[in-house]
Amino acid sequence: xxxxxxxxxxxxxxxxxxxxxxxxxxxxxxxxxxxxxxxxxxxxxxxxxxxxxxxxxxxxxxxxxxxxxxxxxxxxxxxxxxxxxxxxxxxxxxxxxxxxxxxxxxxxxxxxxxxxxxxxxxxxxxxx
Numbered sequence: 402x403x404x405x406x407x408x409x410x411x412x413x414x415x416x417x418x419x420x421x422x423x424x425x426x427x428x429x430x431x432x433x434x435x436x437x438x439x440x441x442x443x444x445x446x447x448x449x450x451x452x453x454x455x456x457x458x459x460x461x462x463x464x465x466x467x468x469x470x471x472x473x474x475x476x477x478x479x480x481x482x483x484x485x486x487x488x489x490x491x492x493x494x495x496x497x498x499x500x501x502x503x504x505x506x507x508x509x510x511x512x513x514x515x516x517x518x519x520x521x522x523x524x525x526x527x528x529x
Contacts, residue, residue, distance in 0.1 A: 414450040417467055430464045437472045440498055441491060449478055465501065472502040 415422040417434070425431050432439075438446055453470050453487050455463050479488035497503045511520035518524065 402439055404445070414448070415446065415453075415471070416451070417453045418455060422471075425467070426442065427460065430461065433464050434468050435511075436468055436498070437495065437502060445475065445491065451475075469502060469505065476503065498506065513518070 405527050415438075417425055421430075422434060422438075449469065451469055451474055453474075455467055455470075457463075458466065476488055476492050476495070479491055492503065511521055516523055
């Protein structure tokens with residue numbers, strides 16, 4: 402079965418890998434991507450054309466990368482083309498809700514070293 406939304410397309414200017422943001426899969430994580438839009442309101446995204454390309458990583462990591470790109474792009478747009486006060490207002494709203502909307506997580510996988518099976522673990526030592 403398929404449903405038709407009366408206001409479709411809801412946000413015609415925002416596409417992720419060529420797909421409208423309303424149709425992002427998986428559907429269970431769609432609200433995570435829509436969080437910046439729901440927080441700031443549709444009015445702030447009107448007239449803004451955003452195209453996001455995302456590759457690599459897992460499903461959840463991609464969703465988080467997309468929502469971060471969406472938030473950061475809107476803040477940059479408001480700084481460059483609108484005024485500083487509205488940019489600060491948007492930034493404060495996003496940071497109060499979730500810091501990860503604007504600040505990336507710097508943690509990465511530590512590389513393996515010699516003398517053990519992993520980054521920190523060492524092979525067991527035997528005396529006899």
